[in-house]
Protein backbone atom coordinates (compact mmCIF):
# COMPACT_ATOMS: atom_id res chain seq x y z
CA UNK A 1 0.00 0.00 0.00
CA UNK A 2 1.40 3.36 -0.97
CA UNK A 3 1.12 6.64 0.90
CA UNK A 4 -1.14 9.51 -0.22
CA UNK A 5 -3.57 8.77 2.59
CA UNK A 6 -5.46 11.76 3.93
CA UNK A 7 -5.16 10.68 7.57
CA UNK A 8 -3.89 7.85 9.80
CA UNK A 9 -7.50 6.69 10.26
CA UNK A 10 -8.00 6.53 6.49
CA UNK A 11 -4.83 4.48 6.20
CA UNK A 12 -6.00 2.15 8.96
CA UNK A 13 -9.35 1.59 7.20
CA UNK A 14 -7.99 1.22 3.67
CA UNK A 15 -7.33 -2.51 3.50
CA UNK A 16 -10.72 -3.39 4.96
CA UNK A 17 -12.49 -1.03 2.52
CA UNK A 18 -10.58 -2.45 -0.43
CA UNK A 19 -11.14 -6.07 0.57
CA UNK A 20 -14.88 -5.54 0.96
CA UNK A 21 -15.07 -3.52 -2.26
CA UNK A 22 -13.36 -6.23 -4.32
CA UNK A 23 -15.75 -8.80 -2.84
CA UNK A 24 -18.89 -6.75 -3.53
CA UNK A 25 -18.09 -5.68 -7.10
CA UNK A 26 -17.74 -9.31 -8.20
CA UNK A 27 -21.42 -9.86 -7.43
CA UNK A 28 -23.63 -8.86 -10.36
CA UNK A 29 -26.34 -6.54 -8.98
CA UNK A 30 -27.47 -4.76 -12.14
CA UNK A 31 -31.00 -3.36 -11.83
CA UNK A 32 -33.41 -3.28 -14.79
CA UNK A 33 -35.96 -0.87 -16.17
CA UNK A 34 -39.52 -1.99 -16.71
CA UNK A 35 -39.52 -4.82 -14.19
CA UNK A 36 -42.72 -5.53 -12.28
CA UNK A 37 -40.88 -6.66 -9.16
CA UNK A 38 -39.01 -4.86 -6.37
CA UNK A 39 -36.10 -5.34 -6.44
CA UNK A 40 -36.21 -5.18 -10.23
CA UNK A 41 -33.72 -8.07 -10.48
CA UNK A 42 -33.42 -10.92 -7.96
CA UNK A 43 -29.64 -10.97 -8.30
CA UNK A 44 -29.41 -7.81 -6.17
CA UNK A 45 -30.51 -9.97 -3.23
CA UNK A 46 -27.25 -11.89 -3.40
CA UNK A 47 -25.29 -8.88 -2.20
CA UNK A 48 -28.03 -7.92 0.28
CA UNK A 49 -27.80 -11.39 1.83
CA UNK A 50 -24.01 -11.20 2.04
CA UNK A 51 -24.29 -7.82 3.78
CA UNK A 52 -26.75 -9.28 6.30
CA UNK A 53 -24.29 -12.00 7.24
CA UNK A 54 -21.37 -9.56 7.43
CA UNK A 55 -23.38 -7.13 9.59
CA UNK A 56 -24.29 -9.99 11.92
CA UNK A 57 -20.63 -10.95 12.06
CA UNK A 58 -19.67 -7.39 12.98
CA UNK A 59 -22.24 -7.66 15.77
CA UNK A 60 -24.76 -4.95 14.93
CA UNK A 61 -28.31 -4.92 16.32
CA UNK A 62 -31.54 -5.39 14.40
CA UNK A 63 -29.88 -6.78 11.28
CA UNK A 64 -32.57 -7.63 8.74
CA UNK A 65 -33.47 -7.65 5.08
CA UNK A 66 -36.96 -6.62 3.97
CA UNK A 67 -39.04 -7.89 1.04
CA UNK A 68 -37.41 -5.40 -1.33
CA UNK A 69 -33.87 -6.46 -0.49
CA UNK A 70 -33.16 -3.41 1.69
CA UNK A 71 -30.75 -4.24 4.48
CA UNK A 72 -31.04 -2.52 7.86
CA UNK A 73 -28.85 -2.55 10.97
CA UNK A 74 -28.16 -0.44 14.05
CA UNK A 75 -24.87 0.37 15.69
CA UNK A 76 -25.76 1.51 19.22
CA UNK A 77 -24.05 4.69 20.34
CA UNK A 78 -23.93 7.32 23.07
CA UNK A 79 -27.17 7.95 24.93
CA UNK A 80 -29.11 11.14 24.39
CA UNK A 81 -27.51 11.68 20.99
CA UNK A 82 -29.56 11.99 17.78
CA UNK A 83 -29.14 8.85 15.69
CA UNK A 84 -27.75 9.37 12.20
CA UNK A 85 -28.31 7.28 9.10
CA UNK A 86 -25.75 6.05 6.58
CA UNK A 87 -27.17 4.92 3.23
CA UNK A 88 -25.79 3.37 0.05
CA UNK A 89 -27.29 1.34 -2.79
CA UNK A 90 -26.35 -2.19 -3.83
CA UNK A 91 -27.50 -2.09 -7.48
CA UNK A 92 -25.49 -0.98 -10.50
CA UNK A 93 -26.58 0.84 -13.65
CA UNK A 94 -28.74 -0.94 -16.27
CA UNK A 95 -26.70 0.94 -18.93
CA UNK A 96 -23.51 -1.14 -18.75
CA UNK A 97 -23.10 -4.82 -17.96
CA UNK A 98 -22.11 -5.80 -14.44
CA UNK A 99 -21.70 -9.51 -15.19
CA UNK A 100 -18.32 -11.04 -14.37
CA UNK A 101 -16.63 -7.88 -13.11
CA UNK A 102 -12.87 -8.49 -12.92
CA UNK A 103 -11.36 -5.69 -10.84
CA UNK A 104 -7.64 -5.02 -11.00
CA UNK A 105 -5.65 -3.06 -8.43
CA UNK A 106 -2.78 -0.91 -9.64
CA UNK A 107 -0.62 -0.24 -6.60
CA UNK A 108 1.06 3.17 -6.42
CA UNK A 109 0.03 4.10 -9.97
CA UNK A 110 2.91 5.75 -11.83
CA UNK A 111 0.81 8.17 -13.90
CA UNK A 112 1.06 6.39 -17.25
CA UNK A 113 -1.88 5.61 -19.58
CA UNK A 114 -3.85 2.59 -18.43
CA UNK A 115 -4.97 0.18 -21.14
CA UNK A 116 -7.61 -2.08 -19.69
CA UNK A 117 -6.45 -5.70 -20.03
CA UNK A 118 -9.41 -7.40 -21.75
CA UNK A 119 -10.20 -4.57 -24.20
CA UNK A 120 -7.29 -2.39 -25.28
CA UNK A 121 -9.70 0.14 -26.84
CA UNK A 122 -10.70 1.05 -23.29
CA UNK A 123 -8.04 3.44 -22.03
CA UNK A 124 -7.74 5.59 -18.92
CA UNK A 125 -5.71 8.54 -20.07
CA UNK A 126 -4.57 11.07 -17.45
CA UNK A 127 -4.36 13.69 -20.23
CA UNK A 128 -8.12 13.35 -20.71
CA UNK A 129 -9.15 12.94 -17.09
CA UNK A 130 -7.86 15.63 -14.72
CA UNK A 131 -9.17 13.71 -11.69
CA UNK A 132 -7.02 10.77 -12.75
CA UNK A 133 -3.95 12.91 -13.38
CA UNK A 134 -4.20 14.17 -9.79
CA UNK A 135 -3.94 10.64 -8.41
CA UNK A 136 -0.41 9.63 -9.28
CA UNK A 137 0.88 7.46 -6.44
CA UNK A 138 -2.61 6.26 -5.48
CA UNK A 139 -3.69 2.64 -5.54
CA UNK A 140 -6.31 2.48 -8.29
CA UNK A 141 -9.03 -0.06 -8.93
CA UNK A 142 -10.21 -0.46 -12.53
CA UNK A 143 -12.16 -3.05 -14.53
CA UNK A 144 -10.74 -5.31 -17.23
CA UNK A 145 -12.52 -3.08 -19.78
CA UNK A 146 -15.53 -5.32 -20.45
CA UNK A 147 -17.86 -4.24 -17.62
CA UNK A 148 -18.54 -1.34 -15.33
CA UNK A 149 -16.75 -1.45 -11.98
CA UNK A 150 -19.70 -0.77 -9.71
CA UNK A 151 -17.96 1.74 -7.45
CA UNK A 152 -21.36 3.40 -7.89
CA UNK A 153 -22.29 2.46 -5.29
CA UNK A 154 -20.36 -0.49 -3.89
CA UNK A 155 -17.62 1.93 -2.87
CA UNK A 156 -20.26 3.57 -0.65
CA UNK A 157 -21.37 0.19 0.69
CA UNK A 158 -17.79 -0.90 1.45
CA UNK A 159 -16.97 2.42 3.14
CA UNK A 160 -20.01 2.31 5.42
CA UNK A 161 -19.31 -1.34 6.28
CA UNK A 162 -15.66 -0.63 7.10
CA UNK A 163 -16.61 2.44 9.16
CA UNK A 164 -19.18 0.69 11.34
CA UNK A 165 -16.92 -2.35 11.76
CA UNK A 166 -14.22 0.02 12.99
CA UNK A 167 -16.56 1.86 15.36
CA UNK A 168 -17.86 -1.42 16.74
CA UNK A 169 -14.34 -2.81 17.15
CA UNK A 170 -13.12 0.26 18.99
CA UNK A 171 -16.12 0.07 21.28
CA UNK A 172 -15.62 3.38 23.09
CA UNK A 173 -19.28 4.29 22.46
CA UNK A 174 -18.35 7.94 21.94
CA UNK A 175 -20.27 8.22 18.71
CA UNK A 176 -23.85 8.76 17.63
CA UNK A 177 -26.07 5.71 17.16
CA UNK A 178 -25.81 4.79 13.49
CA UNK A 179 -28.68 3.33 11.49
CA UNK A 180 -27.43 1.69 8.32
CA UNK A 181 -29.54 1.09 5.24
CA UNK A 182 -28.51 -0.47 1.95
CA UNK A 183 -31.16 0.04 -0.72
CA UNK A 184 -31.90 -1.60 -4.08
CA UNK A 185 -32.94 -0.18 -7.48
CA UNK A 186 -31.46 3.30 -6.98
CA UNK A 187 -30.24 3.33 -10.58
CA UNK A 188 -33.76 3.00 -11.96
CA UNK A 189 -35.00 5.85 -9.80
CA UNK A 190 -36.71 3.68 -7.22
CA UNK A 191 -34.05 3.68 -4.48
CA UNK A 192 -35.41 4.60 -1.05
CA UNK A 193 -38.99 4.22 -2.31
CA UNK A 194 -39.57 1.61 0.36
CA UNK A 195 -37.50 3.20 3.11
CA UNK A 196 -39.86 3.86 6.03
CA UNK A 197 -38.34 6.93 7.68
CA UNK A 198 -40.13 6.41 11.02
CA UNK A 199 -38.99 2.84 11.22
CA UNK A 200 -35.47 3.68 10.04
CA UNK A 201 -35.08 5.82 13.14
CA UNK A 202 -32.38 8.26 11.99
CA UNK A 203 -32.83 11.97 12.56
CA UNK A 204 -30.42 12.97 9.77
CA UNK A 205 -28.81 10.84 7.12
CA UNK A 206 -26.07 10.77 4.53
CA UNK A 207 -25.93 8.84 1.31
CA UNK A 208 -22.43 7.74 0.33
CA UNK A 209 -23.04 7.87 -3.41
CA UNK A 210 -20.96 10.79 -4.67
CA UNK A 211 -17.64 10.89 -6.46
CA UNK A 212 -14.50 13.00 -5.99
CA UNK A 213 -12.59 13.43 -2.72
CA UNK A 214 -14.21 15.76 -0.20
CA UNK A 215 -17.38 16.43 -2.15
CA UNK A 216 -20.56 17.12 -0.21
CA UNK A 217 -23.59 17.44 -2.44
CA UNK A 218 -26.58 19.32 -1.11
CA UNK A 219 -28.38 20.18 -4.31
CA UNK A 220 -30.11 18.12 -6.95
CA UNK A 221 -32.23 18.96 -9.94
CA UNK A 222 -35.96 19.45 -9.73
CA UNK A 223 -37.14 16.69 -12.02
CA UNK A 224 -40.32 16.18 -14.03
CA UNK A 225 -41.11 13.50 -16.55
CA UNK A 226 -43.31 14.65 -19.45
CA UNK A 227 -45.22 12.55 -21.95
CA UNK A 228 -46.48 14.15 -25.17
CA UNK A 229 -49.06 12.06 -27.02
CA UNK A 230 -50.05 13.08 -30.54
CA UNK A 231 -53.08 11.36 -32.04
CA UNK A 232 -53.53 11.60 -35.78
CA UNK A 233 -55.75 9.63 -38.07
CA UNK A 234 -54.43 6.65 -40.04
CA UNK A 235 -55.89 5.88 -43.44
CA UNK A 236 -54.72 3.47 -46.15
CA UNK A 237 -52.09 5.54 -47.99
CA UNK A 238 -53.68 4.64 -51.33
CA UNK A 239 -56.82 6.56 -50.43
CA UNK A 240 -55.44 8.97 -47.87
CA UNK A 241 -55.79 12.24 -49.74
CA UNK A 242 -57.37 14.87 -47.54
CA UNK A 243 -57.91 12.35 -44.73
CA UNK A 244 -54.61 11.06 -43.32
CA UNK A 245 -53.25 12.96 -40.34
CA UNK A 246 -49.79 11.48 -39.76
CA UNK A 247 -48.81 11.76 -36.08
CA UNK A 248 -45.22 10.70 -36.88
CA UNK A 249 -44.70 13.87 -38.94
CA UNK A 250 -46.34 16.02 -36.29
CA UNK A 251 -44.05 14.48 -33.67
CA UNK A 252 -41.07 15.28 -35.88
CA UNK A 253 -42.21 18.91 -36.08
CA UNK A 254 -42.57 19.06 -32.32
CA UNK A 255 -39.09 17.59 -31.79
CA UNK A 256 -37.57 19.97 -34.34
CA UNK A 257 -39.07 22.91 -32.45
CA UNK A 258 -37.30 22.02 -29.17
CA UNK A 259 -34.36 24.25 -28.20
CA UNK A 260 -30.90 23.06 -29.28
CA UNK A 261 -28.32 25.73 -28.52
CA UNK A 262 -29.32 25.80 -24.88
CA UNK A 263 -31.71 23.94 -22.62
CA UNK A 264 -30.34 20.58 -23.79
CA UNK A 265 -28.09 18.19 -21.83
CA UNK A 266 -25.52 18.36 -24.64
CA UNK A 267 -25.26 22.16 -24.44
CA UNK A 268 -25.59 22.88 -20.72
CA UNK A 269 -23.61 22.46 -17.48
CA UNK A 270 -23.59 23.38 -13.79
CA UNK A 271 -26.89 25.05 -12.86
CA UNK A 272 -28.34 25.21 -16.40
CA UNK A 273 -31.48 23.16 -16.82
CA UNK A 274 -32.78 21.33 -19.86
CA UNK A 275 -35.65 19.78 -21.80
CA UNK A 276 -34.57 16.39 -23.08
CA UNK A 277 -36.54 14.02 -25.33
CA UNK A 278 -35.54 10.47 -24.36
CA UNK A 279 -37.75 8.19 -26.46
CA UNK A 280 -40.17 8.33 -29.37
CA UNK A 281 -42.48 5.55 -30.38
CA UNK A 282 -45.49 5.50 -32.61
CA UNK A 283 -47.13 5.16 -35.98
CA UNK A 284 -49.29 7.36 -38.21
CA UNK A 285 -52.23 6.92 -35.86
CA UNK A 286 -50.50 7.83 -32.61
CA UNK A 287 -47.01 8.88 -31.53
CA UNK A 288 -45.73 9.18 -27.98
CA UNK A 289 -42.70 11.24 -26.94
CA UNK A 290 -41.08 10.94 -23.50
CA UNK A 291 -39.12 13.90 -22.19
CA UNK A 292 -37.35 14.70 -18.98
CA UNK A 293 -37.28 18.30 -17.78
CA UNK A 294 -34.68 19.41 -15.25
CA UNK A 295 -33.59 22.54 -13.39
CA UNK A 296 -32.10 23.31 -9.98
CA UNK A 297 -34.41 26.33 -9.78
CA UNK A 298 -38.07 25.38 -9.29
CA UNK A 299 -39.36 28.57 -10.98
CA UNK A 300 -37.20 27.95 -14.05
CA UNK A 301 -38.41 24.37 -14.18
CA UNK A 302 -41.97 25.72 -14.47
CA UNK A 303 -40.84 27.91 -17.38
CA UNK A 304 -39.36 24.89 -19.17
CA UNK A 305 -42.62 23.00 -18.65
CA UNK A 306 -44.59 25.95 -20.00
CA UNK A 307 -42.33 25.94 -23.07
CA UNK A 308 -43.04 22.25 -23.72
CA UNK A 309 -46.78 22.87 -23.42
CA UNK A 310 -46.58 25.88 -25.74
CA UNK A 311 -44.68 23.96 -28.41
CA UNK A 312 -47.23 21.13 -28.14
CA UNK A 313 -50.06 23.64 -28.47
CA UNK A 314 -48.48 25.04 -31.62
CA UNK A 315 -48.63 21.60 -33.21
CA UNK A 316 -52.29 21.31 -32.29
CA UNK A 317 -52.97 24.79 -33.68
CA UNK A 318 -51.32 23.96 -36.97
CA UNK A 319 -53.22 20.70 -37.40
CA UNK A 320 -56.61 21.00 -35.71
CA UNK A 321 -57.56 17.45 -36.70
CA UNK A 322 -54.80 16.08 -34.44
CA UNK A 323 -55.17 15.74 -30.71
CA UNK A 324 -52.14 16.61 -28.60
CA UNK A 325 -51.94 15.72 -24.94
CA UNK A 326 -49.24 16.67 -22.43
CA UNK A 327 -48.84 14.79 -19.13
CA UNK A 328 -46.32 15.85 -16.50
CA UNK A 329 -45.26 13.85 -13.48
CA UNK A 330 -42.88 15.00 -10.74
CA UNK A 331 -39.93 12.65 -10.15
CA UNK A 332 -38.02 14.44 -7.39
CA UNK A 333 -37.34 17.93 -6.11
CA UNK A 334 -34.15 19.79 -5.28
CA UNK A 335 -33.16 18.72 -1.77
CA UNK A 336 -31.51 22.06 -1.09
CA UNK A 337 -34.66 23.76 0.19
CA UNK A 338 -34.91 21.11 2.92
CA UNK A 339 -31.21 20.91 3.71
CA UNK A 340 -30.94 24.71 3.93
CA UNK A 341 -33.29 24.53 6.90
CA UNK A 342 -30.85 22.16 8.65
CA UNK A 343 -27.42 23.79 8.27
CA UNK A 344 -26.03 21.59 11.06
CA UNK A 345 -26.31 18.54 8.78
CA UNK A 346 -23.91 20.03 6.25
CA UNK A 347 -21.70 21.58 8.95
CA UNK A 348 -21.23 18.12 10.52
CA UNK A 349 -20.31 16.66 7.14
CA UNK A 350 -17.77 19.42 6.51
CA UNK A 351 -16.20 18.87 9.93
CA UNK A 352 -16.06 15.10 9.34
CA UNK A 353 -14.40 15.54 5.94
CA UNK A 354 -11.81 17.87 7.51
CA UNK A 355 -11.06 15.41 10.32
CA UNK A 356 -10.63 12.72 7.68
CA UNK A 357 -7.88 14.92 6.31
CA UNK A 358 -9.60 16.23 3.20
CA UNK A 359 -10.98 19.57 2.13
CA UNK A 360 -14.80 19.81 1.97
CA UNK A 361 -15.92 20.59 -1.58
CA UNK A 362 -19.50 21.82 -1.94
CA UNK A 363 -20.94 20.35 -5.11
CA UNK A 364 -24.22 20.21 -7.00
CA UNK A 365 -25.70 17.16 -8.64
CA UNK A 366 -26.97 17.32 -12.22
CA UNK A 367 -29.35 14.53 -11.39
CA UNK A 368 -30.99 13.13 -8.30
CA UNK A 369 -30.10 10.97 -5.36
CA UNK A 370 -32.01 8.87 -2.89
CA UNK A 371 -31.39 11.79 -0.57
CA UNK A 372 -33.50 14.15 -2.69
CA UNK A 373 -36.69 12.30 -2.00
CA UNK A 374 -35.74 11.36 1.56
CA UNK A 375 -35.09 15.02 2.31
CA UNK A 376 -38.53 16.01 1.07
CA UNK A 377 -40.07 13.18 3.08
CA UNK A 378 -38.55 14.62 6.25
CA UNK A 379 -35.07 13.09 6.50
CA UNK A 380 -32.44 15.65 5.46
CA UNK A 381 -29.88 13.61 3.49
CA UNK A 382 -26.90 15.20 1.72
CA UNK A 383 -24.67 13.07 -0.47
CA UNK A 384 -21.04 12.33 0.40
CA UNK A 385 -18.17 11.38 -1.93
CA UNK A 386 -17.07 7.76 -2.36
CA UNK A 387 -13.84 8.07 -4.36
CA UNK A 388 -15.29 6.41 -7.48
CA UNK A 389 -15.00 8.10 -10.90
CA UNK A 390 -16.34 7.76 -14.48
CA UNK A 391 -19.52 6.10 -13.30
CA UNK A 392 -21.69 4.00 -15.61
CA UNK A 393 -18.85 3.23 -17.97
CA UNK A 394 -16.31 0.50 -18.64
CA UNK A 395 -13.62 3.00 -17.67
CA UNK A 396 -15.04 3.42 -14.18
CA UNK A 397 -12.26 3.52 -11.58
CA UNK A 398 -11.73 4.27 -7.91
CA UNK A 399 -8.85 5.45 -5.76
CA UNK A 400 -8.25 3.31 -2.67
CA UNK A 401 -6.94 6.36 -0.85
CA UNK A 402 -10.11 8.34 -1.63
CA UNK A 403 -12.35 5.42 -0.65
CA UNK A 404 -10.44 5.18 2.63
CA UNK A 405 -10.96 8.92 3.17
CA UNK A 406 -14.71 8.41 2.65
CA UNK A 407 -14.76 5.58 5.20
CA UNK A 408 -12.86 7.81 7.64
CA UNK A 409 -15.45 10.53 6.98
CA UNK A 410 -18.23 8.10 7.95
CA UNK A 411 -16.44 7.30 11.23
CA UNK A 412 -15.88 10.99 11.96
CA UNK A 413 -19.52 11.83 11.18
CA UNK A 414 -20.67 9.53 13.97
CA UNK A 415 -18.16 11.14 16.33
CA UNK A 416 -18.99 14.73 15.37
CA UNK A 417 -22.70 14.14 16.01
CA UNK A 418 -21.97 12.68 19.46
CA UNK A 419 -19.98 15.78 20.40
CA UNK A 420 -22.87 17.95 19.34
CA UNK A 421 -25.20 15.96 21.56
Ligand SMILES: [Zn+2]
Pocket residue numbers: 089152153186209
Ligand atom coordinates in the same frame (compact mmCIF):
# COMPACT_ATOMS: atom_id res chain seq x y z
ZN1 LIG B 1 -25.22 5.75 -7.24
